Amino acid sequence: MPATAIPDRMTSQGRRLTRQRVVVAEALASAKRALSAQELYERVKAGHPTIGRATVYRALEAQVQDGMASRFERDGHVSAYIACDAEHHHHLVCTKCQRVLDLGETVVAPLLASVGRRHEFLVDHAALDFYGLCRSCRRRR
Amino acid sequence: MPATAIPDRMTSQGRRLTRQRVVVAEALASAKRALSAQELYERVKAGHPTIGRATVYRALEAQVQDGMASRFERDGHVSAYIACDAEHHHHLVCTKCQRVLDLGETVVAPLLASVGRRHEFLVDHAALDFYGLCRSCRRRR
């Protein structure tokens, strides 16, 4: 039960604050791991049976735009989402337990800079997410 | 018309050399830019009207496995493919003209190493592809 006022961050861009988006944001924040839109939809639906699939998709898209969540690709062409703070950073995704570790921008900044310099390439965004096994899943092998 | 003997690289893993896979490989190699499976299917079909969609998908998958092509995600949950040599490397993808520049493994190796060290994370694979504007598209703005 975080004391963080999640709703405060959801009214940017003239967006209205609705109960549904709050519910989706709280569900994602409490998951502490990467979830696909479908998985999140099912979780939310347990407590709010009338919520629509499209609403969950739209809420997730809004969260990504507002910097409250991050999206990346899971095997099988499925988007997965993880709640995160607004600072731009990247992730280590455990392909087994779906837990996510943060990777600070400072670690990857040198790489981004050298790429832009060496190739005269204007980097818009980078898929800088690492997939593998986290420490505990690694030991369990 | 490259003199490179493309077929020589397609018989690994007990795979049989078929006309269809050669056609797909040549089409991708001559594209010089990233193509989705669907785009490639349409190109190939122009010269070989009886080829099946599934065959193109299977051929692309085989090429990725054999290190002859690389796959990455385009917006809208679509896989795109680019022909490349067997050395493992990453890419700079121009989101406007779909041309692809290579990014040598040496540039990203330090990052991979530091990630594994600092987080005790066993990196299986990383989405280390950069999306943005290449030099010529950048100037055209």
Place this chain on the structure above:
DNA sequence: GCTCTCATGAGATTGTGTCTCAATCTACGG
């Protein structure tokens, strides 16, 4: 409260990618 919008929800629709299976073709041994 009222009103103007925007958001929602239910389902249809889209589009990528996978699967099935009989017919066909490759590779290889004789």
Place this chain on the structure above:
DNA sequence: CCGTAGATTGAGACACAATCTCATGAGAGC
């Protein structure tokens, strides 16, 4: 050079995530 075993193909059906539509319902400023 031919025959056989088994992988590959092609056509379409299928699975699935994601998007779109549009009437209904709810947010926010007055």
